[in-house]
Amino acid sequence: MKVLIAPDKFKGSLTAMEVCNAIESGIHKFDASIETIKHPLADGGEGTLDILQNYFTLKTASVVVKDPLFRLTTATYKYNEDTAFIEMANASGLLLVEENERDCGNSTSFGTGQLILDAVKNGFHKIILFIGGSATNDGGIGMATALGYRFYSKEGEEIHPVGKELIHIESIDSGALSFSLNDVQFTVVCDVKNPLFGRNGAAYVYAAQKGASEDEIAQLDLGLRNFSHQVEQYLGQNIANLPGAGAAGGMGAGAVCFLNARMQSGIDFVMEQTGFDALVKNKIDLIITGEGSVDKQTIEGKVIKGISERANQNQIPFSILAGVVKDANLIEKNLKPYCVESIMELGVSVDDAIQNASSHLNEMSYLLIKSYCE
CATH class of the missing domain: 3.40.50.10350 (Glycerate kinase; domain 1)
Structure with a gap:
């Protein structure tokens, strides 16, 4: 048997x-x-890299980044000959903040962007981004800001890249992006199929466990709706109903619209990689x-x-x-x-x-x- x-x-x-x-x-x-x-x-969320290391050898890179509350911390990513494997939770994860510090309206995915930027600067042309376990609800604008995107209010002031500011975005500028998206192939791996906003979206399903009140959840959802509208207007991408767009506080959507990432089911990816x-x-x-x-x-x-x-x-x-x-x-x-x-x-x-x-x-x-x- x-x-x-x-x-x-x-x-x-x-x-x-x-x-x-x-x-x-x-x-x-x-x-x-x-x-x-x-x-x-594993299903593509936090801990997936630990699983992959059971099957093939990966090396580790360490980077000083900003955690979800903009404090400096050391985060890591893994790599082999040609691919960097980045786990969002290592830089922007819920485990990096104490329970009484959870506040996804004021948290950022900036540190995840710093890990991506380090991998790009080190010459990796394939980047696998595992999203899950995040402390954020910022649609990935923190990550995008670290890479050179800029977000502006109707007054022309630059937006602070946190969840509660999504509602104030009136324009998006990609002119200062640190690298060409044509040079790097991104895959975003996630384990949920939630849309970006609405009753089954990022804010209503996940923001409460990240410290948001009912009123804050409603505002975050409105912010994600506005974010979706601005992305369509300035980047020409419709992310509103994309399955998985609401994963990791909207990072699913952010990876697609800011990185041109291909989205893949977490369990399918892990099963494929592990034979x-x-x-x-x-x-x-x-x-x-x-x-x-x-x-x-x-x-x-x-x-x-x-x-x-x-x-x-x-x-x-x-x-x-x-x-x-x-x-x-x-x-x-x-x-x-x-x-x-x-x-x-x-x-x-x-x-x-x-x-x-x-x-x-x-x-x-x-x-x-x-x-x-x-």
Whole structure:
């Protein structure tokens, strides 16, 4: 029997590889002769570069940049011979600000632009930008400002590149861009399909967790609408309904309109880079996947969604092990797993589920493989 173990991380608890190890241990506790293949995954958001380093060697570059609140910090990006891999969260991420400092109306993606500029200056002609986990809602104007774009109010004053100023943009000038977009190929990788604005857009869906009040969310949404209008007028691009435009506080839209980036699904990119599609052709009997929280967003483009598509295409049963499962009926109807199990169903506390996730996964995988084999 051959089991493919291919989870995402359990955020705040276990890395994807640690999840793999816990599941493998449970399987071998039942039957040490079962062949296991560990294939940790990510969906294109924060932590994706850590996953890619499991599969090929990347070097690290360090750059002093401005964090989401304009404080100096050291951020890194990865690179190989011809490509730079930049994770937005490293320079503009929510993890860089304390919970009581969260304020996406006054935060910026400027530091992400500084990482991009450093990669360009170092001669990289291919740049992969992973967006997710951002502290921002600025549509990418911070990133663009770092690269030479300028944004002006109706009074002709330059706009401070933060989310609350989007509503004041009246013109965009790309004349001082630091490099030619024809010289660099950008790909933006994200794990959500939200539009730029509206009830399913960047502000209404994500700004609350980044510190915005209800009134601020409404204003940020109006700002994103104005931003979209100005981009169409000055850059000739319609980004309003672009799937993924609302990712990372509108950075999805910003990458497309400011960098001419090609947008790609995060899980598709990671699976492509790590050779997952070839792996599932190799007589796999069962796939075990999982992530910390499984809910309705899981069916939009997360790791488990990508697993389900490939498992069903290749007629391989797959199971989901999670920290917590919400919308279970929706998951079962849309993804068709063999089973869905969660640590919280064991009746443990949240603290216990987080701190002892490895041992819980070990026991759950033992019972799962026992049930599957009987």
